[in-house]
Amino acid sequence: MESKIPKPSLKKPIGPLSLPGNARLPLARDLLNLPSANSTMVGKMRLPSPDKKSNVGMVNRAKLRRSRSAMDLNRPDFHRPKYATTLAPLAKAGTINASTIAMMVNSDLVKPLADTNGTRNHLRRSRSACDIAMKSNVSSASSTNTTSTSGASLLAGTKRQPTAACTNGRVPIVPAKVSKMITTAPSRTGTNASHTKLLSQKATSTAITAASKKAMPNMKITAGTKNGSATANIKTTSSIAQKSSGVGAKAAVKTMNKRIPPYDYKARFAHLQDKHKVLVEKYEKLHEEHASRETLQELYDGCSRELENLKRQHEQLQAELKTFRLENEELKQTNLMCTTALQQTEDELKKYREKFTVSNQDNIELRKQLKEVEERAAFLEEENLALQDTNTRNAELLFQANIERKDLHNMVMDLRGNIRVFCRVRPPLPTEIDRPECLWKYVDEQSIELMAIDGTNKRMDFSFDHVFHPRTTQQDIFDNVSPLIQSALDGYNVCIFAYGQTGSGKTYTMDGVPECLGVIPRTVDLIFNAVNDYKRFGWEYEIRVTFLEIYNEILYDLLDTSGTTKDLEIRMASAKNKTEVYVSNIIEETVESTGRLHQLMNIAKMNRATAATAGNERSSRSHAVTKITLIGTHQEKCETCIGSVNLVDLAGSESPKTSTRMDETKNINRSLSELSNVILALVQRNEHIPYRNSKLTHLLMPSLGGNSKTLMFVNVAPFQDCFMETVKSLRFASQVNSCKLQKVKKNKALMGSAVI
Numbered sequence: 022m023e024s025k026i027p028k029p030s031l032k033k034p035i036g037p038l039s040l041p042g043n044a045r046l047p048l049a050r051d052l053l054n055l056p057s058a059n060s061t062m063v064g065k066m067r068l069p070s071p072d073k074k075s076n077v078g079m080v081n082r083a084k085l086r087r088s089r090s091a092m093d094l095n096r097p098d099f100h101r102p103k104y105a106t107t108l109a110p111l112a113k114a115g116t117i118n119a120s121t122i123a124m125m126v127n128s129d130l131v132k133p134l135a136d137t138n139g140t141r142n143h144l145r146r147s148r149s150a151c152d153i154a155m156k157s158n159v160s161s162a163s164s165t166n167t168t169s170t171s172g173a174s175l176l177a178g179t180k181r182q183p184t185a186a187c188t189n190g191r192v193p194i195v196p197a198k199v200s201k202m203i204t205t206a207p208s209r210t211g212t213n214a215s216h217t218k219l220l221s222q223k224a225t226s227t228a229i230t231a232a233s234k235k236a237m238p239n240m241k242i243t244a245g246t247k248n249g250s251a252t253a254n255i256k257t258t259s260s261i262a263q264k265s266s267g268v269g270a271k272a273a274v275k276t277m278n279k280r281i282p283p284y285d286y287k288a289r290f291a292h293l294q295d296k297h298k299v300l301v302e303k304y305e306k307l308h309e310e311h312a313s314r315e316t317l318q319e320l321y322d323g324c325s326r327e328l329e330n331l332k333r334q335h336e337q338l339q340a341e342l343k344t345f346r347l348e349n350e351e352l353k354q355t356n357l358m359c360t361t362a363l364q365q366t367e368d369e370l371k372k373y374r375e376k377f378t379v380s381n382q383d384n385i386e387l388r389k390q391l392k393e394v395e396e397r398a399a400f401l402e403e404e405n406l407a408l409q410d411t412n413t414r415n416a417e418l419l420f421q422a423n424i425e426r427k428d429l430h431n432m433v434m435d436l437r438g439n440i441r442v443f444c445r446v447r448p449p450l451p452t453e454i455d456r457p458e459c460l461w462k463y464v465d466e467q468s469i470e471l472m473a474i475d476g477t478n479k480r481m482d483f484s485f486d487h488v489f490h491p492r493t494t495q496q497d498i499f500d501n502v503s504p505l506i507q508s509a510l511d512g513y514n515v516c517i518f519a520y521g522q523t524g525s526g527k528t529y530t531m532d533g534v535p536e537c538l539g540v541i542p543r544t545v546d547l548i549f550n551a552v553n554d555y556k557r558f559g560w561e562y563e564i565r566v567t568f569l570e571i572y573n574e575i576l577y578d579l580l581d582t583s584g585t586t587k588d589l590e591i592r593m594a595s596a597k598n599k600t601e602v603y604v605s606n607i608i609e610e611t612v613e614s615t616g617r618l619h620q621l622m623n624i625a626k627m628n629r630a631t632a633a634t635a636g637n638e639r640s641s642r643s644h645a646v647t648k649i650t651l652i653g654t655h656q657e658k659c660e661t662c663i664g665s666v667n668l669v670d671l672a673g674s675e676s677p678k679t680s681t682r683m684d685e686t687k688n689i690n691r692s693l694s695e696l697s698n699v700i701l702a703l704v705q706r707n708e709h710i711p712y713r714n715s716k717l718t719h720l721l722m723p724s725l726g727g728n729s730k731t732l733m734f735v736n737v738a739p740f741q742d743c744f745m746e747t748v749k750s751l752r753f754a755s756q757v758n759s760c761k762l763q764k765v766k767k768n769k770a771l772m773g774s775a776v777i
């Protein structure tokens with residue numbers, strides 16, 4: 022019975038598989054209903070082996086598996102769905118997950134095949150390689166690694182579509198997912214589920230193996246690695262798949278084409294050997310894929326490290342960005358401040374420009390005025406030159422006029438007399454209201470009548486150069502004295518002394534009191550004022566001063582505060598001119614200011630000997646001589662004039678009846694008597710003038726009988742009890758006033774250190 026069953030042809034079908042009658046190749050859905058399909062198809066196509074009736078289903082399924090794989094693989098229009106990228110096989114193979122592949126795509130490690138001018142053939146080949154990888158994955162770990170499979174499907178971005186061949190009634194290639202679906206539908210497949218799974222896997226494996234034989238040689242993976250090992254491994258994998266697919270295909274064809282009788286153990290052994298060989302090749306292929314996976318793992322590690330580096334760079338860049346933002350904020354604030362400052366500066370600049378405009382207009386106006394002023398200045402300069410010439414001529418004229426004035430002035434002074442006498446009657450002090458006074462009649466400025474009120478009614482008339490009544494002020498006195506001081510500045514010797522009874526007002530007239538300065542301090546002020554005025558005429562003056570005291574016929578230097586006694590001697594200045602004398606060892610100080618001279622005067626005043634007398638509580642008991650020497654120099658004219666002023670405050674005469682210090686009084690009266698004798702000798706024109714009889718006359722010799730203009734104040738007290746002494750003084754003054762001295766000569770040069 023079984024021998025009647027026709028054996029299938031062992032020949033390899035050529036071209037598309039043709040089925041007899043209405044027979045068709047089973048579709049995937051047919052596989053789900055495999056028992057019915059088996060029953061119909063097996064019944065039509067092939068009978069089970071007679072010696073294994075119980076395994077009819079198994080045999081048929083095996084045959085179906087073989088024929089189906091062979092048909093699919095040998096179909097000339099067989100092709101796979103297109104994949105967008107060449108990474109799909111790798112993802113499908115489960116060696117890398119979806120995120121890794123995404124990273125590789127973004128980092129240009131793997132390029133889509135379409136970017137490399139891939140054609141549909143490329144896509145088809147890539148699909149085949151993918152299938153190969155998928156198959157190997159399925160064969161190795163498809164049952165456990167569902168995550169990688171789904172990730173690869175997502176990465177591929179494509180959904181498996183049934184091919185045109187499938188719609189044309191050809192047997193479709195069932196992908197792993199479909200295969201899984203088939204295997205996970207036991208309720209529908211019933212007891213044949215395991216057979217369906219086995220059949221599906223086998224068919225898929227066989228079809229992929231056959232397809233990879235064509236696809237793998239042209240497979241390209243564009244993923245770039247450091248050393249290209251990944252590409253090499255992929256190629257290796259491709260070659261292995263090619264070999265395995267080639268061997269597998271041969272074995273499949275061999276198995277399909279050969280029909281091994283059950284009793285042909287040798288053939289079955291050979292068949293098993295082929296199977297073993299195929300399994301060995303599969304093992305080697307898996308081993309190489311494992312190596313490839315390690316390479317990809319290394320690639321993944323490298324990418325991870327690079328990713329870490331990129332993260333660090335990203336963090337650094339973030340930090341730099343933060344810094345830049347802070348700097349940007351600071352720069353914005355600075356920019357805002359600068360903008361504000363710039364605005365203020367622009368405002369100020371605008372104001373300054375306005376000011377500049379105004380100033381510029383003023384400047385133009387001022388330039389015009391300056392030009393006019395310059396023209397005016399040039400005109401004035403010419404005029405000034407002319408005036409300077411005129412001024413020079415006028416200065417010369419002034420100089421000559423000053424000389425002429427001096428001559429005229431001194432001529433007038435000469436006409437008035439070389440020795441002049443002023444009479445001054447002092448007023449009673451408030452403490453002397455009850456003190457009886459003589460009757461005084463002031464006839465005119467030069468004449469006075471005195472009448473005693475003691476009952477004798479003595480009446481006496483006196484005439485002097487000037488009579489000053491008790492109400493005469495110190496200024497009135499000095500106004501009549503100052504012409505003599507002017508003569509001293511013109512180079513003449515001048516001597517002013519006060520003569521009179523003690524308490525008659527000599528010191529008051531010469532020194533005065535602080536509120537009413539006398540002749541000496543006013544003379545000092547006049548000299549310094551005149552010296553400053555004379556500078557306009559080209560005269561420069563040097564002022565020297567000495568303070569001398571004659572007490573009990575002994576000379577004392579009132580500026581010597583050392584306490585030691587020096588021998589001061591009156592000596593003749595020149596053998597030719599015997600009337601010119603000087604005092605040796607005396608301190609002669611040059612003063613340059615009024616203040617200094619007043620200071621020296623106070624020192625001298627303090628050193629002067631004073632004591633109380635009957636007529637004066639603070640009587641001057643010595644003759645005080647203040648000498649001021651004036652040395653004028655005219656540089657242009659080379660002229661020098663030397664004048665001197667001797668200001669003498671004589672000690673007051675005192676009646677021996679009232680004196681308490683007789684020696685002192687005797688010396689005073691004797692020196693005053695000698696002064697009277699000298700003047701009388703001069704009046705009588707005696708050959709011998711007794712100058713040397715006293716220190717006073719000897720010292721005043723140049724002033725009394727020499728080249729000097731002399732002024733004597735005769736001071737009298739108004740009281741009746743002073744009547745006799747008053748008459749005595751007035752008589753002596755009248756004698757002096759009648760004295761005619763020789764014509765005074767002007768000094769030309771300094772003859773000694775102390776010319777009198």
Ligand SMILES: Nc1ncnc2c1ncn2[C@@H]1O[C@H](COP(=O)(O)OP(=O)(O)OP(=O)(O)O)[C@@H](O)[C@H]1O
Binds near residue numbers: 447448527636
């Ligand atoms: N013209 C005057 N007006 C006001 N008071 C005067 C006047 N003359 C002198 N006296 C006063 O009279 C007093 C005596 O004067 P003063 O000392 O000058 O006399 P004297 O002649 O110098 O005396 P002695 O010779 O003793 O020194 C002083 O108190 C002085 O102030």
